Every structure is written in structure tokens, then in C-alpha cells.
Amino acid sequence: xxxxxxxxxxxxxxxxxxxxxxxxxxxxxxxxxxxxxxxxxxxxxxxxxxxxxxxxxxxxxxxxxxxxxxxxxxxxxxxxxxxxxxxxxxxxxxxxxxxxxxxxxxxxxxxxxxxxxxxxxxxxxxxxxxxxxxxxxxxxxxxxxxxxxxxxxxxxxxxxxxxxxxxxxxxxxxxxxxxxxxxxxxxxxxxxxxxxxxxxxxxxxxxxxxxxxxxxxxxxxxxxxxxxxxxxxxxxxxxxxxxxxxxxxxxxxxxxxxxxxxxxxxxxxxxxxxxxxxxxxxxxxxxxxxxxxxxxxxxxxxxxxxxxxxxxxxxxxxxxxxxxxxxxxxxxxxxxxxxxxxxxxxxxxxxxxxxxxxxxxxxxxxxxxxxxxxxxxxxxxxxxxxxxxxxxxxxxxxxxxxxxxxxxxxxxxxxxxxxxxxxxxxxxxxxxxxxxxxxxxxxxxxxxxxxxxxxxxxxxxxxxxxxxxxxxxxxxxxxxxxxxxxxxxxxxxxxxxxxxxxxxxxxxxxxxxxxxxxxxxxxxxxxxxxxxxxxxxxxxxxxxxxxxxxxxxxxxxxxxxxxxxxxxxxxxxxxxxxxxxxxxxxxxxxxxxxxxxxxxxxxxxxxxxxxxxxxxxxxxxxxxxxxxxxxxxxxxxxxxxxxxxxxxxxxxxxxxxxxxxxxxxxxxxxxxxxxxxxxxxxxxxxxxxxx
Numbered sequence: 063x064x065x066x067x068x069x070x071x072x073x074x075x076x077x078x079x080x081x082x083x084x085x086x087x088x089x090x091x092x093x094x095x096x097x098x099x100x101x102x103x104x105x106x107x108x109x110x111x112x113x114x115x116x117x118x119x120x121x122x123x124x125x126x127x128x129x130x131x132x133x134x135x136x137x138x139x140x141x142x143x144x145x146x147x148x149x150x151x152x153x154x155x156x157x158x159x160x161x162x163x164x165x166x167x168x169x170x171x172x173x174x175x176x177x178x179x180x181x182x183x184x185x186x187x188x189x190x191x192x193x194x195x196x197x198x199x200x201x202x203x204x205x206x207x208x209x210x211x212x213x214x215x216x217x218x219x220x221x222x223x224x225x226x227x228x229x230x231x232x233x234x235x236x237x238x239x240x241x242x243x244x245x246x247x248x249x250x251x252x253x254x255x256x257x258x259x260x261x262x263x264x265x266x267x268x269x270x271x272x273x274x275x276x277x278x279x280x281x282x283x284x285x286x287x288x289x290x291x292x293x294x295x296x297x298x299x300x301x302x303x304x305x306x307x308x309x310x311x312x313x314x315x316x317x318x319x320x321x322x323x324x325x326x327x328x329x330x331x332x333x334x335x336x337x338x339x340x341x342x343x344x345x346x347x348x349x350x351x352x353x354x355x356x357x358x359x360x361x362x363x364x365x366x367x368x369x370x371x372x373x374x375x376x377x378x379x380x381x382x383x384x385x386x387x388x389x390x391x392x393x394x395x396x397x398x399x400x401x402x403x404x405x406x407x408x409x410x411x412x413x414x415x416x417x418x419x420x421x422x423x424x425x426x427x428x429x430x431x432x433x434x435x436x437x438x439x440x441x442x443x444x445x446x447x448x449x450x451x452x453x454x455x456x457x458x459x460x461x462x463x464x465x466x467x468x469x470x471x472x473x474x475x476x477x478x479x480x481x482x483x484x485x486x487x488x489x490x491x492x493x494x495x496x497x498x499x500x501x502x503x504x505x506x507x508x509x510x511x512x513x514x515x516x517x518x519x520x521x522x523x524x525x526x527x528x529x530x531x532x533x534x535x536x537x538x539x540x541x542x543x544x545x546x547x548x549x550x551x552x553x554x555x556x557x558x559x560x561x562x563x564x565x566x567x568x569x570x571x572x573x574x575x576x577x578x579x580x581x582x583x584x585x586x587x588x589x590x591x592x593x594x595x596x597x598x599x600x601x602x603x604x605x606x607x608x609x610x611x612x613x614x615x616x617x618x619x620x621x622x623x624x625x626x627x628x629x630x631x632x633x634x635x636x637x638x639x640x641x642x643x644x645x646x647x648x649x650x651x652x653x654x655x656x657x658x659x660x661x662x663x664x665x666x667x668x669x670x671x672x673x674x675x676x677x678x679x680x681x682x683x684x685x686x687x688x689x690x691x692x693x694x695x696x697x698x699x700x701x702x703x704x705x706x707x708x709x710x711x712x713x714x715x716x717x718x719x720x721x722x723x724x725x726x727x728x729x730x731x732x733x734x735x736x737x738x739x740x741x742x743x744x745x746x747x748x749x750x751x752x753x
Contacts (some may be wrong), residue, residue, distance in 0.1 A: 066125045073118035074099055083161070090390030091161050092213060096120070101162035101210075101390075105720040106182030115163050117692045120155035140230040148222040150346075151254075157211040158357065158364050162390050164205040169372040171202055180486040190375035190383045201375040204385050208376060209366040209406070209480065212395045216356030217254040220310075222346065223247045228322070228466035240324035240338070247318060248345025248416060250310025251354075257285075257361040258354075260311040260747070261409035263473060263483060266300030273412070279305040284398065288360055291379075292402035299474040311355060315416045318343045336425040343418045347449050353482035358408045360397035365404040367393075370469045371610070379403055406480035407455050414486045415447040437498040441516075446521040448488030452536045455481035459537035459660055461656060462610040462647045471611075471649070473537070487540055488522025490547065509559030515553075520549035531601075534613040534657055542654065546599045546662035555594040562587050587677040595669040599662035600705045602635065605723045608656040615658035616640040616724065624664050632728040634706050635664055641724075666705030669736065672697045699743040704734045 076082060079098035083091045091101065131144030136221040162227035168181035171188070228242035252258070264270040278286045288303075296303055318674025324338030356362060365374045367384065376384035379401040394400060425439040456479050458471045469475055494516030501509050521544040523531050533543050564570040566584020575583065604614035618624065622639035629636075640663075646656045651688035675693040682688055706729075708717035718733050719727030735741060 063129075064125075064127045066127075068121075068123040068125075070119060070121045070123075071218055073120075074113050076113065077118060088390065089388070091210070092395070094213065097160050097213065099161055102159070102162065103186070104165045104167075105186050106167045108183060113161050116156055116158055118155065118160075122151070122153040124151040125149070125619075131337045138232040141228070142230075143227045145225040146223070150220050150222070151218070152404045153215060153217040154354075155213075155215045155355075157213045157362065159209045159211040160213050162210040164386065165204055165207040165388045169206050169369065170204070170375075171370075184591060186216075186386070189385055199373060201373065201383070204383060205389065206376070207366065207368040207480075208384050208393075209364050210390055210393055210395070211357075211364040212362060212397070214257075214362035216354060217354055218251055218354065219254055220251040220346075221249045223249075233733060236328040238326045240322065242322035242340075243478045244320040244322065245318060246320065246343045246345070246416075247316055247596075248314055248343075250308075250312040250314050252309040253356045253361075256309055258311065258356040259358045259361070260355050260412070261301075261358070261407035261481070261483075262412055263409060263455060264616040266474065268300075270299075270301045271562060271749045272296055272301050272303050272407070273311045274303075274305050275309050275311065276305045276307050277309075287398040289398055289400045289402060292359065292400060292405055295402040295476045298476045299378070301474065301477075304752050308526045312412050312414060312601040314345065314414065317674070318345075318416050318418075320418070326458055332429040334427045336427070339420070339422045341418050341420055342573035343416050345416045346681070347417065349737050352453065353408050353484055355408055355410065359400070362594050362634035363397075364480070365393050365395070365400065366405050366406040366478055366546045368479050370467045371465060374464070374467070374605070378512065379713065403476065404478050406478050408482045409455055410483070411485050417445070417447045417449055417486055417488075420444045433504040434499070434501045437496075437500075439496045439498075439595050441492075441494045442493040443490075445488065445490035445520070445522070447482055448490060448520075449486055449488040450488035450540065451487055451524065451532075452483040452487075453523070453533055454479055454536065455483045457537040458611045461535075461612070461652075461654070462649050463646050464610055466610040466649060468611040469553065483536075488520065489540075489544070490518070490522055492516065492518045503560075506562035506564055506713060507559070509557065512555070513558040514554040515552065516550075517552065518550040519544065521545075531661065532613075534615065534661075535609070535654075536731050541657065542657060543661060545660050548598060548600070548662075550599055552596045552665070553594075554596070554710075556592070558589075558591040560587060560589045561689075581680075585679045585681075587679075589675045589677070591673045593671045595670060597668045598705065599665050600707050601661040602640050602663055602722055602724065604658055606645070608643060610646075614643065614656065614658060615661045616663070617643050617659045628744075629731075631703055631732040632730075634666070634732055635724075637729045638725075667703040667732070669702045670700050671702065672700075686751070686753040689752065691748045691750060693746050693748070695744040695746075696741055697743065702736045702741065704733045705730050706730050708734060718747055 073096050073244050073456040076099040077096045080093040082099055096118040102110055102112040102115050104110045106346055126149040127143065129146040131142060131519050166182045166186040170296040171181040171184040183204055190204035192200045208382065224244065224246040226242060226244040231239045231241065233239055256277045259702040262273065263270040280286055293303060317688040320341040320343055322331040322340035326334060326336045328334050367378065369376055378384065378605045382388060382392045393404065422442045423439055425437060427435060427437045429435045456472050456477050458468050459473055460471060462468065462471055483616050494514055496512065502508065521540040523533055531543055531548060533540060534541065565572050567573065567586065569574055572579065572583055602616045604616050608614045619641050622636060624636055624639040626636040626639065627633055633658055643656050643658050651719045673695050674697050675691060678690040680688045706717060706721040718728040718731040721731050723729055
């Protein structure tokens with residue numbers, strides 16, 4: 063039995079400084095403890111400023127784990143069996159947009175239908191007013207999306223049960239089999255006070271539903287009240303409001319039986335063949351707090367408003383246009399008074415299949431000498447029913463001309479855009495050839511070198527990885543976005559080794575030396591580690607809008623090398639190799655050509671690094687010794703550059719404006735390295751005393 067508890071608290075420096083928004087003329091932001099500061103402003107071409115979303119963070123994680131296992135040896139069988147039960151609690155105070163968030167993407171200040179990456183700042187300083195110029199464009203300022211979250215705590219709980227049986231069977235002196243079966247059950251996550259809801263985006267009027275636990279059905283309780291505006295919109299859009307007895311609001315799969323099989327066979331004394339196949343289930347994947355069912359109306363919810371076209375402003379239910387200053391003053395966070403048109407909802411499948419991975423391998427190992435062996439292996443991994451971040455909960459399900467107003471074409475036209483839907487529709491595949499040569503330490507020398515040639519494909523959009531894929535048309539399903547994983551690295555080579563220099567008393571050179579000479583030349587060891595990796599893929603988008611509410615991937619120009627031209631940090635890709643597809647001509651057209659070609663067209667710079675060290679040991683007494691160490695990190699001082707889309711891992715460096723726009727002078731420009739801060743050569747010296 064084990065128990066673990068972790069408490070995490072993070073809050074901005076302005077956490078308890080009230081009145082800051084009013085200093086800038088911004089009203090309507092709750093001025094309570096831990097919520098000081100400005101909204102987050104996302105302006106295309108600039109680093110986001112203001113306070114970060116999803117802060118403050120105050121989390122309590124607790125785990126109760128009961129497990130046991132048994133082993134029985136019976137003749138040539140070694141049998142093992144066991145079970146495990148877990149109870150998990152994770153209480154979260156992490157509102158998505160507690161101070162609000164505004165986006166200024168440049169849609170109002172660009173040429174209609176063209177994405178101009180550096181015009182967000184212009185949109186930021188303008189107000190959404192009607193033009194005074196004949197033939198001019200109305201409403202060329204103000205935010206194009208606004209969101210604010212009601213502050214609340216979600217106290218989520220879940221359980222986990224598993225059992226297994228395994229038999230290691232030595233069939234003959236040359237053949238061993240590993241046979242096993244594992245069962246796992248992942249009951250749905252529930253909120254301790256039943257404060258969660260689930261939007262099920264089925265067919266309107268048939269199986270579309272908004273589910274809330276039965277214990278929250280009392281509308282006389284102010285903590286449960288749904289506004290009449292919200293319930294009316296549900297009815298208008300064919301969404302049935304249901305109070306159900308299942309606290310988790312989903313029914314998970316119970317028949318998660320995972321067989322495992324492996325073998326090892328000695329063909330000869332020097333040659334071994336190994337192989338295996340197994341299924342691994344994963345029903346405990348974290349999706350973050352933003353998409354959780356506890357972060358939903360009428361409990362901890364976000365009200366979000368966005369523009370319906372690039373030529374119309376955000377209009378609040380009271381008729382006011384959204385501006386930098388007035389947005390949050392026009393939004394009420396009292397659940398009974400909430401305007402239903404602004405409620406963004408979260409949802410998940412009610413009968414999800416449990417995500418699982420099939421893993422297989424076949425390995426050939428040959429012993430060349432007493433110390434050296436070669437190994438070649440095929441490794442495969444195939445994911446099914448992977449949890450995927452579909453994106454907005456309410457999207458269009460057909461192609462629309464770029465200038466179309468999306469609202470009437472959304473699946474639920476009166477409900478807000480935004481929110482989050484996750485579903486287990488993702489798939490993945492990984493196939494690899496792995497080669498390995500190893501020399502165990504002998505005669506003062508050891509080394510290990512391995513090479514991997516692989517390919518990873520997926521259509522599963524990750525919740526928590528901002529660099530992973532996103533769906534260009536989530537309403538049309540994932541298949542058009544099946545392509546290279548963002549983590550796909552085609553070739554990887556690693557090598558490491560150590561060498562004791564054969565100098566000094568008893569060694570090959572100067573073997574009879576004594577005194578000062580022996581102290582100077584003996585005991586030296588050289589070590590090195592090198593890494594050579596191909597770059598990771600990334601996607602070049604279209605630089606125009608080809609379909610309203612959907613994104614687009616640039617087409618490849620036949621005969622043009624995508625990494626031709628300069629192919630350096632100033633221009634990694636060849637701009638002549640990319641072009642836009644045609645735009646949608648008619649609403650509802652079935653030809654998907656306007657969505658472009660395959661994603662992940664180009665790979666970024668590779669990763670090359672050499673580390674080395676020199677050790678020298680001095681024997682001080684029979685039982686003690688002193689070691690001198692000189693270590694060289696990134697010995698060659700080689701910079702490992704990021705992709706033009708910018709670095710990962712939370713770096714503050716922003717990609718160059720237009721770095722992915724093939725009609726921009728900055729196309730292909732790289733502004734950062736993969737290692738922060740820039741990972742220059744480092745040399746350090748140390749002494750280590752052993753006793």
C-alpha cells in the first residue's frame with residue numbers, strides 16, 4: 063500500500079494587486095484574491111502580453127494505491143499473478159481565462175481573404191466602427207475573440223483496477239516463452255460534488271444532449287441554476303437537457319483484456335532470436351484542465367465570443383460591439399443570468415473505447431566475441447482509439463466560401479463557438495529498424511553505438527502539446543490530417559565510449575614507470591558521447607483563407623525542391639516550392655481540394671552534439687581515491703537550430719513574423735535554437751573523492 067500527496071501553487075506576481083485593469087480603462091474583470099493583473103492579449107506578430115491564461119494554479123493531487131503480486135515456480139514454469147487498485151484525487155483551481163483573454167489576429171486589418179501576419183498590432187489599436195469612406199470596409203478594429211472564465215474549484219476523482227497473470231515457460235534449454243494476460247478497468251472521472259456536465263454533439267433532435275448529474279437537478283439551488291437563455295438555446299438547436307444517474311456522465315469499456323506473448327530462441331551458441339507482441343491499454347491519460355467536464359457550465363465555465371466573419375465585429379447579446387475596454391463589462395458570470403449564446407461547452411464520448419497500443423518486435427542478436435555483440439531489430443507500435451483534441455465543440459461540417467458567416471452553418475447555430483471536444487478517434491503507427499553494436503568493457507575499452515531508421519504517422523491531435531497536429535476541418539473528421547507525427551525523427555545515431563589510456567605501471571606503455579612519471583601518465587580515461595539526429599517535421603500553411611472556419615495546408619509545386627535555395631537560418635525552405643490551392647466556390651461543395659495537401663511537408667534542422675570528458679584517478683589509500691574530472695559539453699560549439707515556426711518547451715523566443723508565409727520576405731527564417739539559452743560550449747572541472 064502506498065499514499066502520495068502533492069500540493070502545487072503558482073500565481074503571478076500581481077496575484078493580489080487589485081485595480082490594475084481599471085488603470086487602463088478595462089472593466090468587468092473580477093478583482094479577487096490570486097486574480098490580479100491584466101487579461102492576456104494575443105496579438106499576431108507579437109509575444110502575448112498581460113497575465114498568462116490558466117493561472118493561478120492551485121492543485122492538490124492525492125493517490126491511494128493498493129497492489130500485491132504472487133510468484134510460483136513449478137518445474138519449468140515461473141508463474142506470476144497480481145492485482146492493483148488505485149483511488150486518485152486531483153482538485154484543481156485553475157480557471158482558463160480568469161482575467162479574460164483577447165485575440166487580435168489581424169483579420170480585420172488584412173486584405174479580405176488574405177492572412178497578413180503582421181497586422182495584428184494595427185487591429186489592436188483600432189476600434190470597431192463603421193467606415194466613413196465610401197466603399198470602405200466596416201469594423202477594422204477590436205478583438206476577434208474574447209473569453210472570460212467563472213472562477214471555481216473542480217474536485218475530480220477517479221478509480222483504477224487491474225489484474226494480471228504471466229507464465230515464463232522454459233520449453234526447452236533453447237526456447238523460452240513468455241505468456242501473459244492483463245485486465246484493466248478505468249471507470250469514468252467524476253467530480254466529488256457532481257459539478258460537471260457533458261455536451262454530446264450528436265445529431266440535433268436525435269441524440270445531441272447536454273448531460274448533468276441527477277443530484278444537480280434542483281433549480282432552486284443557486285449553484286445549479288441554468289439560465290433561461292441557455293436552456294432556450296439548447297431547445298432551439300435540438301440538444302436535449304438530461305439529468306442522469308451516472309456521476310461520471312460516461313460509460314467506460316470493461317472488457318480491456320490485453321494478451322502478451324514473447325519468445326527467446328537460441329539458434330546457436332552465438333545467435334539468439336527474440337520477439338514479442340502485446341497490447342497496452344491507457345485510460346488515465348491527462349487532457350489538462352481546460353477540456354475537463356468539470357470546467358463547464360453552470361459550474362466552472364468560460365464565456366467566449368468570436369467574430370462570425372472577417373468583416374463583422376463581435377456583438378454581445380446587449381447589442382454592444384466588443385472593444386479592448388468594454389468586452390468584460392458586457393459579460394455576466396452569474397450562472398442564472400448568463401447569455402446562453404456565449405457559453406462555450408466541453409464534451410466527450412459517452413461510450414468511449416479505451417485507448418490502446420499494440421507493440422511488436424523481432425530482434426536478432428549475434429555475439430561476435432566474448433565482449434562484442436551485434437543486434438538488429440524491427441520495432442512496431444500501433445495506437446488505436448487514441449484520445450484526440452478535436453478542437454471547438456461547435457464547428458461547421460461543410461466547406462464554406464471564405465467570406466461566409468459561419469454561425470448559420472455550425473452544427474448548433476445558436477450556441478457559441480469554442481469549447482473543447484475530445485474523442486477517441488485517433489490512430490498512430492510507428493515502424494523502425496534498430497541496429498546496435500556494443501562492446502562491454504575489456505582491455506581498457508568499451509563502446510555502444512546504435513542507429514534507428516523509423517517513421518511515425520498519426521491523426522491524433524494532442525491536448526497538451528502545442529506543437530502537435532491540429533485539425534484543419536474537425537467537422538469532417540481526422541483522416542485528411544493523417545500524416546507524420548510532430549515527433550517523427552527519421553534517422554537517429556548515438557555513440558558513446560570510454561578508453562583507459564594504457565600508460566603507467568603495469569600498462570602497455572611505460573609499464574615499468576614509477577614515482578613522478580607514473581603519477582603523471584597513469585590513470586587517465588577518455589570518454590565521449592555523440593548524437594546525430596534528423597530534424598522534426600513541420601507544416602507550411604496556406605497564406606490565404608480558402609474556406610471559412612477551416613485552415614489549409616500549402617500545396618507542393620512539382621519540380622521544386624522544398625529545401626532548395628539558401629537553405630540556411632535566413633531561409634530554410636524554398637518559397638517557390640509552395641502554393642495555395644483554389645478557394646471554395648460554393649457553400650457545401652464536396653471537393654476537399656481547398657483544404658490543401660499533406661501536412662508536415664518539411665523537416666527542420668537536425669540535432670548534432672558532441673560531449674567529451676577526461677578523468678584521472680589518484681589512489682590516496684587502499685580504500686580511498688580522488689578523481690579529477692574535466693568535462694566538455696557541446697565540445698564543437700555547434701548551434702542546434704529550431705524550426706522556423708519557433709522553439710518548443712516554453713521558450714520566450716517568438717518566430718519571425720511571416721516565417722511560414724511563402725509570400726513573405728521572412729519565409730523560412732529561423733530565430734532560435736532548440737536548446738535554451740543557445741547551449742554554447744561549456745567546460746567544467748571537478749574533484750570527486752571516493753571512500
